[in-house]
Amino acid sequence: HTKAVSTMALDPAAARLLTGGFDCKIRMWDFNGMNNTLKSFREFTPYEGQTLRSIQYTATGDRFLCATSKNTALIFNREGAKQVEFQKGDMYVHDMSQTKGHVASITVARWSPVSKDHCMTAAIDGTVRIWDINTCDKKQLTVIKCKTERGQRAMPNAGCYTPSGDIVAACDDGCIKIWDGKAVSRGSTQRAHNEAKGAHQAGTETSS
Numbered sequence: 251h252t253k254a255v256s257t258m259a260l261d262p263a264a265a266r267l268l269t270g271g272f273d274c275k276i277r278m279w280d281f282n283g284m285n286n287t288l289k290s291f292r293e294f295t296p297y298e299g300q301t302l303r304s305i306q307y308t309a310t311g312d313r314f315l316c317a318t319s320k321n322t323a324l325i326f327n328r329e330g331a332k333q334v335e336f337q338k339g340d341m342y343v344h345d346m347s348q349t350k351g352h353v354a355s356i357t358v359a360r361w362s363p364v365s366k367d368h369c370m371t372a373a374i375d376g377t378v379r380i381w382d383i384n385t386c387d388k389k390q391l392t393v394i395k396c397k398t399e400r401g402q403r404a405m406p407n408a409g410c411y412t413p414s415g416d417i418v419a420a421c422d423d424g425c426i427k428i429w430d431g432k433a434v435s436r437g438s439t440q441r442a443h444n445e446a447k448g449a450h451q452a453g454t455e456t457s458s
Contacts (some may be wrong), residue, residue, distance in 0.1 A: 251275065257302050261311035262277025266328075268314060276316065278330055296324055298330075304358045308366065314367055317359035321352040323371050325383060346377050350389035364415035365430065372396075376403035378419050380433065384447045392433045398423040425431050430433070 253272035260267050267279040275289035278378060286411035289382070300318035307314045313333065316324045323336040338350030354375040372378045379390040396404040406419040415431040428436040
């Protein structure tokens with residue numbers, strides 16, 4: 251990459267590696283087909299001017315989920331051909347539960363370990379969203395609002411699934427929050443870290 255590498259993903263067979271960076275490109279590396287030049291076999295730009303935030307292969311390695319600093323995630327097949335673009339939300343709707351998608355930059359995107367058709371995304375609009383990939387071009391299945399102890403919006407900077415399908419988000423108020431697969435809260439670890447003041451301050455503008 252010509253700028254910092256920000257995310258990577260290894261396929262389940264450990265044969266291919268994806269890397270994404272601040273140069274707004276994804277590079278695809280094939281270890282079995284690589285020669286002594288150690289070069290990637292393909293590179294492409296998901297969205298012009300949007301840095302890469304998160305990449306993950308499915309459990310079978312047949313496709314991968316991609317999130318950039320834009321407010322819409324993407325799914326590509328194994329060879330890097332775009333399959334679907336997620337719905338974006340309406341930035342003029344105040345209630346985030348009423349938008350069909352994110353209205354600000356996505357920070358992470360992850361596949362569900364218990365349902366091959368489901369995934370989650372988190373964004374600096376203060377929400378975690380659960381999606382069905384068969385309908386993700388229309389709207390999400392569920393919206394989870396992240397809140398601080400005072401009931402204010404918290405921004406999830408990172409997130410993942412547990413092996414059993416619970417959703418975990420790490421937020422800018424220093425808390426780690428947990429929900430089950432149906433978006434029911436299972437509690438939070440308050441002040442797991444000191445509040446991350448100014449986190450993502452440079453990237454809080456709404457993506458279109």
